[in-house]
Amino acid sequence: MKNNEKHFKSGFITIIGRPNVGKSTFLNHVIGQKIAIMSDKAQTTRNTIQGVLTTDDAQLIFIDTPGIHKPKHRLGDFMVKVATNTLNEVDLILFMVNATEEFGRGEQYILEKLKDVHTKVFLVINKIDLIHPDQLIEVIAQYKDKYDFAEIIPISALQGNNVERLIDVIKNYMPEGPQYYPNDQVTDHPERFIIAELIREKVLHLTREEVPHSVAVIIEKIEKRDNGTIHIMAAIIVERNSQKGIVIGKQGAMLKEIGKRARMDIENLLGSKVFLELWVKVQKDWRDKATLLREFGYREDEY
Numbered sequence: 001m002k003n004n005e006k007h008f009k010s011g012f013i014t015i016i017g018r019p020n021v022g023k024s025t026f027l028n029h030v031i032g033q034k035i036a037i038m039s040d041k042a043q044t045t046r047n048t049i050q051g052v053l054t055t056d057d058a059q060l061i062f063i064d065t066p067g068i069h070k071p072k073h074r075l076g077d078f079m080v081k082v083a084t085n086t087l088n089e090v091d092l093i094l095f096m097v098n099a100t101e102e103f104g105r106g107e108q109y110i111l112e113k114l115k116d117v118h119t120k121v122f123l124v125i126n127k128i129d130l131i132h133p134d135q136l137i138e139v140i141a142q143y144k145d146k147y148d149f150a151e152i153i154p155i156s157a158l159q160g161n162n163v164e165r166l167i168d169v170i171k172n173y174m175p176e177g178p179q180y181y182p183n184d185q186v187t188d189h190p191e192r193f194i195i196a197e198l199i200r201e202k203v204l205h206l207t208r209e210e211v212p213h214s215v216a217v218i219i220e221k222i223e224k225r226d227n228g229t230i231h232i233m234a235a236i237i238v239e240r241n242s243q244k245g246i247v248i249g250k251q252g253a254m255l256k257e258i259g260k261r262a263r264m265d266i267e268n269l270l271g272s273k274v275f276l277e278l279w280v281k282v283q284k285d286w287r288d289k290a291t292l293l294r295e296f297g298y299r300e301d302e303y
């Protein structure tokens with residue numbers, strides 16, 4: 001790195017935690033007036049971008065992964081799986097807990113889910129304004145051996161204590177990357193991330209072991225037509241011609257099945273009729289094209 005050359009950092013972060021631990025309060029405090037995007041439909045049951053914090057040197061994109069703290073969601077196990085996939089693709093996870101509550105089954109449930117995840121996790125202990133510093137030591141002791149947290153950071157989201165520091169540490173963990181969203185306006189479709197994930201899930205499921213996990217899905221267009229139908233165009237990116245053949249299948253049968261199943265889930269998710277157009281593209285070493293992929297919420301696989 002050259003002297004005084006500043007590198008912009010950006011990444012996707014998800015906050016998980018039981019209801020009422022203070023996730024919204026934290027986001028409101030962090031993003032507050034600077035809020036660039038809130039999902040226009042404010043659906044709490046989907047993967048949505050909850051807010052974007054843009055500073056001089058970084059852009060932090062907070063997304064929601066509902067399935068992880070709401071296992072009884074109508075899409076059930078499937079959502080939990082999507083949530084786990086999503087957790088593997090974000091750059092950082094904040095596991096938020098309430099300092100005034102004992103470690104319990106809810107926390108245990110989340111830690112179990114995190115065992116399948118490679119992304120770094122911060123333990124954020126919120127509501128420290130309600131406890132004595134001595135108690136904080138006990139809370140930390142309760143958690144610290146239960147998971148290999150990258151950082152443990154106590155805050156008060158309500159009063160703002162230590163929140164700035166948390167943001168600084170988050171920035172340290174972000175990869176170098178572009179500013180995805182303009183400072184004050186966002187054009188992205190909030191459901192983009194989960195739609196890509198739903199399609200990818202079908203590819204992996206239907207092709208079993210034949211197509212590697214490195215397969216990516218890029219949503220190229222989401223458009224609402226006058227008749228209310230949502231037109232989605234997506235590319236399935238594989239690394240080899242042989243994989244392209246598998247994904248397309250005999251006379252296109254596999255791609256048709258992938259499309260059918262994905263469309264049904266997407267319709268379920270969006271609550272409207274969907275026209276899904278899929279195509280398969282071979283892009284060798286796409287994993288090196290981190291910038292392109294991050295734009296769509298993906299990160300390079302770690303193997």
Ligand SMILES: Nc1nc2c(ncn2[C@@H]2O[C@H](COP(=O)(O)OP(=O)(O)OP(=O)(O)O)[C@@H](O)[C@H]2O)c(=O)[nH]1
Nearest residue numbers: 018019020021022023024025126127156157158159
């Ligand atoms: N004393 C104190 N109260 C807090 C703090 N953070 C959040 N709260 C309160 O805790 C309650 C729940 O906060 P939310 O931010 O709605 O919690 P949440 O995790 O977003 O909840 P869900 O949307 O149900 O998942 C609210 O009454 C907040 O005012 C804090 O740092 N200190």
